[in-house]
Amino acid sequence: MTFEVMRPKYVGARVQRKEDPRLLSGSGRYAADVQPTRALHVAILRSDYAHALIRSINLDLARAMPGVIDVIDGEALASELKPLYATSRMPGYKPTALWPLARDRVRYVGEPVVAVVATDRYLAEDARAAIQIEYAALPAVTDANLSLTAQSDFLHPEHGSNLLVSRNFSRGNIEQAISEAFRVVSGQYRFTRTTPVAIEPRAYTAEWDRRLARLTLHSATQAPGIIRDALAEVLELNGPSIRVLAADVGGGFGGKVSLYPEEVIVCFLAQKLTRSVKYVSDRQEDLISTTQAFDQTVKAEMALDSSGRILGIRASILGDAGAYSIYPWTAALEPMQIAGFLPGPYQVPSYEADVQVVATNKTPSGPYRGVGRPGACFILERLIDKAAKEFGIDPLEFRRKNLVQPDQFPYKTGSGIVWDKSGFIECLDLAAEVIDYTTLKDNRDAAKAAGRWFGIGIASYAELTGLGSRMSAAPGMPINTGTESASVEIDATGSVIATFGTASIGQGLETTLAQIVADEIGVRPEDVTIVHGDSAAITHSTGSYASRSTVLAGGAAHKAGKEVREKLLKAAGFLMDCELLELEIEDGVVRQPATNKVLSFKDIGRAVYSEMGRFPLALRQELDLRATSFYDPEFGTTTSATHIATVDIDPETFEVRVLRYVAAEDCGRVINPQIVEGQVQGGVAQGIGVALMEEVIHDPQGQIFTASLVDYLVPSAAEVPSIEAVHLEAFAAGTIGGYRGMGEGGTIGAPAAVANAIADALSHLNIDITELPATPERLFRLVTTANQEKA
Amino acid sequence: MLNRRTITLNVNGEAHELEVEPRHLLADALREGLGLTGTHIGCEHGVCGACTILLDGESIRSCLLLAVQAEGHEITTVEGLGDSNHLNFLQQKFREHHALQCGFCTPGMLMTATELLNQRTSLTERDIRDALSGNLCRCTGYDHIIAAISEAIAETSGAGP
Ligand code: FES
Numbered sequence: 001m002t003f004e005v006m007r008p009k010y011v012g013a014r015v016q017r018k019e020d021p022r023l024l025s026g027s028g029r030y031a032a033d034v035q036p037t038r039a040l041h042v043a044i045l046r047s048d049y050a051h052a053l054i055r056s057i058n059l060d061l062a063r064a065m066p067g068v069i070d071v072i073d074g075e076a077l078a079s080e081l082k083p084l085y086a087t088s089r090m091p092g093y094k095p096t097a098l099w100p101l102a103r104d105r106v107r108y109v110g111e112p113v114v115a116v117v118a119t120d121r122y123l124a125e126d127a128r129a130a131i132q133i134e135y136a137a138l139p140a141v142t143d144a145n146l147s148l149t150a151q152s153d154f155l156h157p158e159h160g161s162n163l164l165v166s167r168n169f170s171r172g173n174i175e176q177a178i179s180e181a182f183r184v185v186s187g188q189y190r191f192t193r194t195t196p197v198a199i200e201p202r203a204y205t206a207e208w209d210r211r212l213a214r215l216t217l218h219s220a221t222q223a224p225g226i227i228r229d230a231l232a233e234v235l236e237l238n239g240p241s242i243r244v245l246a247a248d249v250g251g252g253f254g255g256k257v258s259l260y261p262e263e264v265i266v267c268f269l270a271q272k273l274t275r276s277v278k279y280v281s282d283r284q285e286d287l288i289s290t291t292q293a294f295d296q297t298v299k300a301e302m303a304l305d306s307s308g309r310i311l312g313i314r315a316s317i318l319g320d321a322g323a324y325s326i327y328p329w330t331a332a333l334e335p336m337q338i339a340g341f342l343p344g345p346y347q348v349p350s351y352e353a354d355v356q357v358v359a360t361n362k363t364p365s366g367p368y369r370g371v372g373r374p375g376a377c378f379i380l381e382r383l384i385d386k387a388a389k390e391f392g393i394d395p396l397e398f399r400r401k402n403l404v405q406p407d408q409f410p411y412k413t414g415s416g417i418v419w420d421k422s423g424f425i426e427c428l429d430l431a432a433e434v435i436d437y438t439t440l441k442d443n444r445d446a447a448k449a450a451g452r453w454f455g456i457g458i459a460s461y462a463e464l465t466g467l468g469s470r471m472s473a474a475p476g477m478p479i480n481t482g483t484e485s486a487s488v489e490i491d492a493t494g495s496v497i498a499t500f501g502t503a504s505i506g507q508g509l510e511t512t513l514a515q516i517v518a519d520e521i522g523v524r525p526e527d528v529t530i531v532h533g534d535s536a537a538i539t540h541s542t543g544s545y546a547s548r549s550t551v552l553a554g555g556a557a558h559k560a561g562k563e564v565r566e567k568l569l570k571a572a573g574f575l576m577d578c579e580l581l582e583l584e585i586e587d588g589v590v591r592q593p594a595t596n597k598v599l600s601f602k603d604i605g606r607a608v609y610s611e612m613g614r615f616p617l618a619l620r621q622e623l624d625l626r627a628t629s630f631y632d633p634e635f636g637t638t639t640s641a642t643h644i645a646t647v648d649i650d651p652e653t654f655e656v657r658v659l660r661y662v663a664a665e666d667c668g669r670v671i672n673p674q675i676v677e678g679q680v681q682g683g684v685a686q687g688i689g690v691a692l693m694e695e696v697i698h699d700p701q702g703q704i705f706t707a708s709l710v711d712y713l714v715p716s717a718a719e720v721p722s723i724e725a726v727h728l729e730a731f732a733a734g735t736i737g738g739y740r741g742m743g744e745g746g747t748i749g750a751p752a753a754v755a756n757a758i759a760d761a762l763s764h765l766n767i768d769i770t771e772l773p774a775t776p777e778r779l780f781r782l783v784t785t786a787n788q789e790k791a
Numbered sequence: 792m793l794n795r796r797t798i799t800l801n802v803n804g805e806a807h808e809l810e811v812e813p814r815h816l817l818a819d820a821l822r823e824g825l826g827l828t829g830t831h832i833g834c835e836h837g838v839c840g841a842c843t844i845l846l847d848g849e850s851i852r853s854c855l856l857l858a859v860q861a862e863g864h865e866i867t868t869v870e871g872l873g874d875s876n877h878l879n880f881l882q883q884k885f886r887e888h889h890a891l892q893c894g895f896c897t898p899g900m901l902m903t904a905t906e907l908l909n910q911r912t913s914l915t916e917r918d919i920r921d922a923l924s925g926n927l928c929r930c931t932g933y934d935h936i937i938a939a940i941s942e943a944i945a946e947t948s949g950a951g952p
């Protein structure tokens with residue numbers, strides 16, 4: 001069976017989004033919008049110590065406060081439920097027990113300790129203030145290096161050290177490559193801690209159904225299926241007793257794809273109290289308790305031969321996991337992805353990476369848009385630029401020479417990842433053409449000659465998207481991330497309904513999936529009802545992350561849609577008494593062009609389900625208008641891109657302004673150009689935030705300085721330039737439909753492109769950008785030091 | 792503390808009576824008290840702009856105002872623009888330009904933009920970017936939002952885009 005839609009009418013078109021009317025009119029339903037009758041409200045008391053033993057907890061005063069229904073601590077929960085562990089098949093990996101409320105010990109500022117339930121949120125917070133806890137402070141470890149060498153006061157004493165993951169990858173002979181190299185460029189890079197900051201803070205409403213004695217959790221999650229399965233496990237419930245719904249989610253970016261303590265807490269309480277229970281985090285809680293991102297120090301060196309070809313890369317990666325190894329992704333996710341993607345889209349014959357991940361007294365870290373790849377791209381692209389400079393080769397030419405060449409696909413990288421054919425060089429050329437690189441260089445030289453700190457930065461990368469079952473989204477993880485299903489049906493009213501397990505977190509999935517189903521079946525996208533974000537609607541699913549939804553769910557939609565179309569034609573053919581090949585379907589009508597006979601889907605639905613007598617008995621047995629298909633792309637597919645940015649640095653204030661930004665991307669077949677453009681622009685804006693302003697800052701005692709949006713800055717419209725996104729659809733991906741995932745790319749390329757542009761702007765001072773964000777303060781120090789060295 | 796009082800809020804042309812405590816935020820009163828959940832809360836400290844509403848035609852942050860302070864004023868929330876079957880001119884521009892992804896910042900963006908539109912002056916892209924700098928969007932990268940508002944302003948103020 002082939003999956004080329006004969007005449008795609010909607011795939012590729014700028015179809016207006018189906019989700020927009022409700023979201024534009026304030027009629028969306030985010031988790032905090034759900035208001036079950038007599039719902040109770042939870043306030044969480046969080047640790048204000050980074051590391052301490054809990055000596056005593058006194059809840060008596062709180063219990064006596066007005067409106068308070070219940071107050072629970074870790075011990076109360078421990079007798080009723082099991083802890084969860086994020087397990088992994090990875091050798092030597094150490095999981096950590098995940099309790100929803102701390103027991104005995106707290107390990108980060110913001111860790112939930114007590115939950116108060118009251119009749120409204122204000123009263124719950126009043127009672128929270130009356131809780132008395134006595135802590136015995138322990139030394140906090142907030143530096144990954146110190147955590148690694150610590151001899152005592154381990155976060156998880158049962159492990160006898162703070163080391164959670166230790167792995168080594170190697171391929172080829174890196175020792176030899178380095179000793180025989182003509183040049184070696186190296187650096188120590190620091191990718192500081194950031195946090196996702198979806199504008200919707202995390203929120204969970206557990207709705208108790210008195211009649212059926214079961215729970216519906218309305219969750220701000222990207223992964224309703226993962227959450228349902230985990231909650232069923234922790235609360236020891238069977239599947240139908242708990243349904244996880246994510247109707248509208250206000251952005252995720254990886255921050256809403258793990259199981260959170262509060263999800264367990266509201267469900268536990270709703271069950272215990274047989275009432276609906278709601279928790280909505282405020283921004284401060286979100287900034288200190290949502291999984292944070294990055295936080296790695298990487299030493300890397302690149303060996304080159306005399307012509308400027310890369311011989312090998314060696315890296316040692318130290319990752320700071322924060323306090324726990326989160327479910328289901330584990331502490332290994334981010335640092336291992338850095339190791340996996342560090343060879344990038346280049347020909348790198350020898351490679352070695354050493355990965356260590358330690359626990360520290362900080363908020364647990366987890367996936368963030370791009371996972372590992374923004375850091376890998378930053379480090380690699382800095383090395384590439386440094387090498388190009390050493391060899392006196394233009395950075396664009398240097399990349400062209402070292403990128404995997406069109407005739408080298410499929411190309412197996414040093415870390416074992418295989419790139420299928422993707423437009424590596426083509427994206428480089430396209431970005432250069434769109435930005436007019438040659439003229440731009442002249443302009444830069446003129447600007448620099450006139451004393452301006454103006455620079456150009458290039459970043460090329462490749463990523464694997466739409467991972468199938470043979471490439472887990474996180475190494476050794478016990479959940480299956482490699483398949484998604486689609487169920488498509490035409491009901492008795494002739495309406496088309498397509499059901500998916502993925503969740504829509506803003507990426508327009510309702511629209512793009514409807515476009516695919518519409519083309520396969522022959523209706524308009526507005527006539528396809530998409531059901532998603534509901535664990536009860538499907539047998540198994542995991543959710544939306546890792547740029548997988550369009551590839552996997554889209555592929556399944558093609559398969560199921562095609563099958564339903566065949567069934568529909570069979571029924572129509574019988575009803576119209578003609579050969580199937582003579583029939584055409586368009587906009588919900590089946591037509592026999594020769595005779596101009598028509599049947600609407602409504603007519604066919606009625607006949608199939610309500611007037612079965614019109615079909616012969618044999619046909620009746622098998623005739624329904626629905627199909628469920630699974631799709632597993634096995635390995636996944638390669639998305640590649642080149643970004644080019646220009647920056648201007650103010651020599652007085654050290655403020656960096658990004659002036660132009662071009663992203664040329666090969667994301668396979670484009671389903672909806674406007675949506676793709678929006679994904680790239682949004683991703684780049686986040687990457688600019690990483691490059692210039694976003695940083696979670698802890699003091700040595702583990703207190704977070706960046707617990708408000710005044711202190712943790714995210715880019716506003718005033719700081720983000722207009723972002724030009726151009727697409728290359730040169731090569732069909734091997735996936736069904738030819739799609740490649742593209743939800744994360746913008747964030748992967750931007751930190752590197754901006755960092756390279758800054759280094760270029762300061763090239764007269766020979767400044768290396770080794771640490772992001774490049775805040776005015778950091779740049780001021782770099783420039784001051786460079787000037788002193790010069791003098 | 793349980794000092795509750797009954798107030799009247801005029802929201803989207805309708806008067807609503809509700810019982811609040813003096814400390815209740817206007818945003819909470821709109822959402823929890825009146826069920827108008829289109830006004831979103833993204834930070835509760837006046838930075839993100841998701842809770843922006845119009846108070847007597849001027850944009851304000853409903854997380855920074857107490858419900859009792861809003862008595863006697865005309866409040867407009869996103870529910871006071873077009874409904875999902877009848878999007879108003881600005882909402883349509885947002886849709887055409889794909890100016891929203893997750894939609895969480897969108898009500899606040901629309902209210903800020905409504906105020907800009909009502910001023911009926913032509914604005915440059917830079918002006919619009921600055922005017923929107925108090926409304927954070929984490930999804931779109933802003934380009935499409937700026938395009939939607941620019942076009943709406945251009946078409947209503949009679950000036951070119
Ligand atoms: S919620 Fe009011 S400004 Fe953020």
Ligand code: FES
Binds near residue numbers: 251506893894895929
């Ligand atoms: S559309 Fe998601 S925050 Fe703006």
